[in-house]
Amino acid sequence: MSERPAAGALPLEPGTAPAPRRFIIRLEIDPSRKESPWWMTIVSVLLALLFCAVFIAANGKNPWAVYEKMFTGAFTTEFGITETLVKAIPLLLCGLGVSIAYRIAVWNIGAEGQFAAGAIAATAVTVYFPDLPFYASIPLMVLFSIVGGGIWGALTALPKTYFQVNELITSLMLNYVALLLLDYVVFGPWKDPKGFNFPGTPMFTDAESLPVLGDTRLHFGLVFALAAVLLYAFTMRYTRWGYELRLIGANPEAAKNAGIRIKRHIIIVMIVSGALAGLAGMSEVSGVTHRLMYGISPGYGYTAIIVAWIAKLNPFGLVVSSVLFGGLIVGGYSVQTMGLPSSISNMLQGAILFFLIAGNMIAKFRLRRNG
Amino acid sequence: MDLITQLLVAALSSGTPLLFATLGGILIERSGIIQLGAEGLMLMGAVMACLTYIHTGSLTLTLLAVLTVSAALGLIHSFLTVTLRVNQIVSGLAMTLFGTGLSAYLGKPITGTPIPGAVPKLDLDFLDSVPIVGDLFAHLDLLTWFSFLLVIVLHLFIHRTSWGLHLRAIGDNPPTADVMGIPVQLFRYGCIVVGSMLIGLAGADLLLIYSPTWIEGMTAGRGWIAVALIIFARWNPLRAMFCAYFFGVMDTIGFKIQLIGSAIPSYFLKMIPYIVTILVLMFLGYRNRNKPSGSPEALGTPYIREQRF
Numbered sequence: 001m002s003e004r005p006a007a008g009a010l011p012l013e014p015g016t017a018p019a020p021r022r023f024i025i026r027l028e029i030d031p032s033r034k035e036s037p038w039w040m041t042i043v044s045v046l047l048a049l050l051f052c053a054v055f056i057a058a059n060g061k062n063p064w065a066v067y068e069k070m071f072t073g074a075f076t077t078e079f080g081i082t083e084t085l086v087k088a089i090p091l092l093l094c095g096l097g098v099s100i101a102y103r104i105a106v107w108n109i110g111a112e113g114q115f116a117a118g119a120i121a122a123t124a125v126t127v128y129f130p131d132l133p134f135y136a137s138i139p140l141m142v143l144f145s146i147v148g149g150g151i152w153g154a155l156t157a158l159p160k161t162y163f164q165v166n167e168l169i170t171s172l173m174l175n176y177v178a179l180l181l182l183d184y185v186v187f188g189p190w191k192d193p194k195g196f197n198f199p200g201t202p203m204f205t206d207a208e209s210l211p212v213l214g215d216t217r218l219h220f221g222l223v224f225a226l227a228a229v230l231l232y233a234f235t236m237r238y239t240r241w242g243y244e245l246r247l248i249g250a251n252p253e254a255a256k257n258a259g260i261r262i263k264r265h266i267i268i269v270m271i272v273s274g275a276l277a278g279l280a281g282m283s284e285v286s287g288v289t290h291r292l293m294y295g296i297s298p299g300y301g302y303t304a305i306i307v308a309w310i311a312k313l314n315p316f317g318l319v320v321s322s323v324l325f326g327g328l329i330v331g332g333y334s335v336q337t338m339g340l341p342s343s344i345s346n347m348l349q350g351a352i353l354f355f356l357i358a359g360n361m362i363a364k365f366r367l368r369r370n371g
Numbered sequence: 372m373d374l375i376t377q378l379l380v381a382a383l384s385s386g387t388p389l390l391f392a393t394l395g396g397i398l399i400e401r402s403g404i405i406q407l408g409a410e411g412l413m414l415m416g417a418v419m420a421c422l423t424y425i426h427t428g429s430l431t432l433t434l435l436a437v438l439t440v441s442a443a444l445g446l447i448h449s450f451l452t453v454t455l456r457v458n459q460i461v462s463g464l465a466m467t468l469f470g471t472g473l474s475a476y477l478g479k480p481i482t483g484t485p486i487p488g489a490v491p492k493l494d495l496d497f498l499d500s501v502p503i504v505g506d507l508f509a510h511l512d513l514l515t516w517f518s519f520l521l522v523i524v525l526h527l528f529i530h531r532t533s534w535g536l537h538l539r540a541i542g543d544n545p546p547t548a549d550v551m552g553i554p555v556q557l558f559r560y561g562c563i564v565v566g567s568m569l570i571g572l573a574g575a576d577l578l579l580i581y582s583p584t585w586i587e588g589m590t591a592g593r594g595w596i597a598v599a600l601i602i603f604a605r606w607n608p609l610r611a612m613f614c615a616y617f618f619g620v621m622d623t624i625g626f627k628i629q630l631i632g633s634a635i636p637s638y639f640l641k642m643i644p645y646i647v648t649i650l651v652l653m654f655l656g657y658r659n660r661n662k663p664s665g666s667p668e669a670l671g672t673p674y675i676r677e678q679r680f
Contacts, residue, residue, distance in 0.1 A: 055476065107460055159649060163656030164664075166602070168407065168460070170652070172595045173645040184638035302468060309461065343475035343587070350411075350469025354447070357462060361455045 036363030041310060044359035048351040055347065059340065066335055066344070073334025074327035080334070082216040086288060088326030090115065090280040090297070092225040094304035095322055096232050097276035099313040101269055103236075104248045104262075108270060110156055110171025111277040112301025113178035114149040118278025119285045120182055121148025123201055123292040126208045127190055134207035141208065141282050142224075149278015150271040152178060157270030161263040167270075175301065186294050200293030210287035221283025226319075228276060233315040245269065277301060298329060299346065306353045325349065376506050378620055378627065383507060386619025387515050388413070388577040392597035393604060393611040394518075394525055395569030400601055401529060402562035403542040403669040404452050407463025408444070409570050410594025411470020416441055416574025418474040421585040424486050433489065434575065441571025442564050444470070449563035453556050456673035467594070475587045482585055489579045490514050514576050521569070525608040538562065542667030545674035555674050573597070592645065599648045603655065605665035621647045 053063035074084050094111040101108035122145040125137060132140065155174055159165035183199075192202040210220040236242035248255040248262060256262055280300065285292050307325050311317030332345030392409050399406040416437045423429075423436040444466065451462045490512040499509050529535040537558060540548040545555045577593065578585060596618060604611035625640030633640075 055473065109464065159653050159656070163653040164660070165649065165652040165656050166599075169595055169599045169602075170649050172592065173599075173648050176592050176645045177642050180638045180642050184636055187638070188636060302471075305464060306468065341476055341479035343472055343479065346472030347469070347476045348472070350465060350467075350472045353461075353465040354451075354469055357457045357465060358451055358455055361451075361457045365455075 036360040040359045040363045041356065044355040045352055047359070048348065048355040051355070052344075052348050052351050056340070056344070061338065061340060066338065066340065069335050069338060070328070070331025070345075074330040078216075080327075080330060082213075082218045083330045084323060084326040085222065086217050086219070086326070087329045088322040089219075089221040089225050089287075090284050090300040091304055091307050091322040091325055092318060093221075093228060093280035093283070094277045094301055095307040095311070095318045096225075096228050096315065097273040097280075098304055099308040099311070099315070099318065100232065100245070100276075101273040102308060102313055103245055104265060104269055105252070106157075106160070106266055106269060106273075107168045108153070108156060108171050108273050109168055109305060110152065110174050110274075110301070111280075111304050112297060112299065113171070113175035114152040114274040114277035115281040115284075115297055115301050116175075116178040116182045117152035117274070118145035118149035118281030119292055119296060120178075120185060120281075121145050121278065122282035122285055123185075123190065126204055127201065130205075132207065137208050138210065138286070141286055142279065145278040145282030146275040147278075149274040149276070149281065151274070152278070153270040153272070153274020154267065156274075157267040160270075161266050182292070182296070183294060186292055190292065192291075198293070200289075200291045202291065204286060204290045208286060209290050210283060212287070217288065219283065219287030221280075221287045224279055224283055228279070229315045229319060236315075277304075298342075303329070303346075303349055306349050309353060310356055374627070376503050378624070379503070380506055381623035381627070382616040382619035383511075383515065384581055384619070385622040386616040387518050388573045388581060389593060389597055389600060389618055389622075390518050390522070390612060390615035391573035391576055392570045392594060393600040393615055394521055394608055395566040395573065396597055396601045397529075397566075397604065397606050397608055397611060398525065398562050398569065399566035400670060401538055401542045401606055401667055402559045403545060403667050403672070403674070404449075404559055404563055405459040405463060405671045406448075406563075406566065406570075406601075407460060407598060408448060408466025408470065408567075408594075409573075409597050410590055410592070411467035411474075412441055412444055412567055412570040413470075413574035413577065413590045413594045413597075414474040414588070415444060415470045416571030417578040417589060418478040418574075418585060419571070420575035420578045421481055421484070421486060422477060424489050424579070425481055425484060430489055430491075433579075434572075437571050437575040438568045441567045441574075444571070445564040445567025446560075448567065449560045452673065453559045453563070456675065459671055459673075471588065478585045478587060482587065485584045486579070487583055489583070512580055514572075514580060518576075522608050522612050529608065539667070542669055545669050549674070549676060555676075559674075570594070570597075596644060596648055599652060602664065602666075603651060606667065607665075618644060618647075 049067060053067075056063040056066050072080070074080050094115060097114065098108050098111050122141040125132075125141045125144050129137070129140065152174060156167050156171040159170050160167045186199045186201060190201045192198065192200055195202070212219045236246065244255070244260050244265065247258065248260060248265060252262060281296075284296060284300075289296060303325055307318060307321045310324075311321040328345045328348060332342040332348075335344060336342055392413060396406045396409060419437045419440045420433050423433040427433070448462055448466055451457045452459045492510050492512045493516060495509050527535075529538060537548065537553045540551065541553060541555050541558050549555050573593075574590065577590065582589065600611060600614045600618060603614040621644045625637070625643045628635065628640055629637055
């Protein structure tokens with residue numbers, strides 16, 4: 001027979017068997033699918049909730065009741081909603097900071113330390129220049145926090161550009177250094193002498209505090225955060241610098257050949273990234289706690305990594321995801337009354353990131369029949 | 372004991388968790404997969420060790436639980452990075468964040484419960500009279516002895532066995548290894564799972580021997596220091612041993628300086644290991660600026676058979 005026999009009807013020579021087909025269906029990446037569909041994010045979050053339900057159930061609690069409590073605690077009461085927005089402010093600022101770094105594949109995971117550096121620098125204004133009027137103290141605190149966070153970002157960038165040190169390790173090590181520095185000042189020289197040994201600075205004066213909305217805790221930092229979103233979106237889309245960043249992100253080799261100085265961009269991006277996290281630190285001490293104190297951040301800098309990733313580094317997506325994760329933190333606090341630790345929100349955050357990266361990848365696959 | 376001996380003893384006890392984590396990381400990264408989940412894996416190992424030991428009191432069950440849980444987490448990482456081929460950096464970060472959160476959640480009820488003397492010690496009384504060696508090795512626990520053994524086994528495995536040769540081939544050039552008939556994906560799965568078990572064991576060692584009380588986030592960046600140690604050690608188990616003990620000294624030197632009664636606030640002394648990590652990496656980067664880093668050449672690139680882009 002000269003014709004090729006149809007599959008499944010192979011004529012057998014005596015003593016031979018057909019080659020076994022190991023997999024009937026095979027997964028492969030479909031190159032035409034660049035972006036995963038939007039509903040994949042929702043599916044991933046739901047799967048993460050389902051996954052964590054196992055651990056909640058193992059703790060002897062009804063997962064559905066826990067999730068319901070988290071949701072109502074964060075999104076249904078006026079107090080819950082403003083608290084969620086208050087938590088969303090630092091997440092949004094830090095999230096923008098890490099996003100701009102991730103755009104050019106600089107893996108800054110040091111937002112936590114840059115946040116602390118900014119908070120310390122802003123507090124330095126209240127310690128060394130007391131009794132300034134608000135029109136001097138607030139801008140000075142903003143400036144200090146941007147410089148403080150920026151320096152912390154630069155400390156990550158310079159070893160990378162000049163000594164090829166992996167920025168993941170540097171930025172994380174600097175987190176611990178910044179938090180220890182914060183502990184030192186609040187337990188040591190800046191401790192409130194009238195604070196009954198509370199590890200915190202004296203309360204800020206009204207001139208050193210950001211204005212709040214009515215009698216809620218929602219403060220002026222929201223304006224900083226939204227302004228930063230618009231500035232980020234504008235810079236990325238309409239400026240030469242933003243274009244160069246997008247080019248580096250898309251193809252560093254081509255960018256280099258086009259004469260873009262990548263090292264300089266890395267340093268500037270890390271300074272900007274640190275400055276945004278530093279500003280978040282300032283808005284937190286000046287707007288929420290009104291003092292620098294021990295344990296000021298419940299891990300905003302780490303949550304911001306997930307916030308940025310879930311938004312696919314899009315500034316407007318970041319607004320949505322930071323509110324969601326702000327709600328997750330508030331929800332975590334509200335289930336404490338059920339006898340559950342608030343770290344339940346950290347567990348959920350990690351699980352959401354896991355399912356998200358898996359989901360985004362699975363969406364790019366297609367099933368194909370072998371043969 | 373004089374100061375030098377004290378430092379050596381301290382280096383051994385605080386360096387062993389780092390050594391386990393670094394060895395696990397080396398095994399994983401030799402197969403070409405970036406491992407950044409060490410912090411989360413160590414925390415999960417520590418919390419599992421504490422939970423199982425408090426509830427059962429059996430060391431065997433404790434180690435079994437630690438190894439099972441870290442193997443399961445390793446399977447997740449390998450499914451994501453090898454089969455789904457997601458970004459290995461992000462998968463590692465997810466592992467760290469998830470492990471940190473889950474361990475804090477699971478460990479809340481047992482925070483602060485001390486668990487003394489879980490691991491039996493190997494008493495070699497005849498060494499007591501030998502000056503420095505006696506102080507170091509006469510009453511070491513079994514996990515530390517196991518870490519010595521592991522260094523040798525891993526070194527021989529990577530450099531002296533045919534499977535080790537396969538492993539190096541996979542890490543440097545997966546397509547060639549595949550053509551040679553080596554099951555690349557299967558090897559990577561195996562390395563990630565076994566390596567994750569070692570990193571989990573590092574967390575268990577930290578909790579059972581070094582500081583026997585569960586505290587949220589107790590690894591305090593040791594997982595990340597282990598990631599840096601992989602680079603210092605140039606992906607070599609024998610070097611990893613010396614690097615881990617060097618960092619063991621850095622970990623405790625601040626505490627020693629404090630005991631001597633220095634005026635430097637303890638917060639600054641606690642910064643030493645983190646700052647030294649950055650400085651050593653900078654020094655290595657400067658010294659090796661024109662040399663290859665010794666990293667597996669395919670590190671970080673997923674292997675895709677039969678596909679072109």
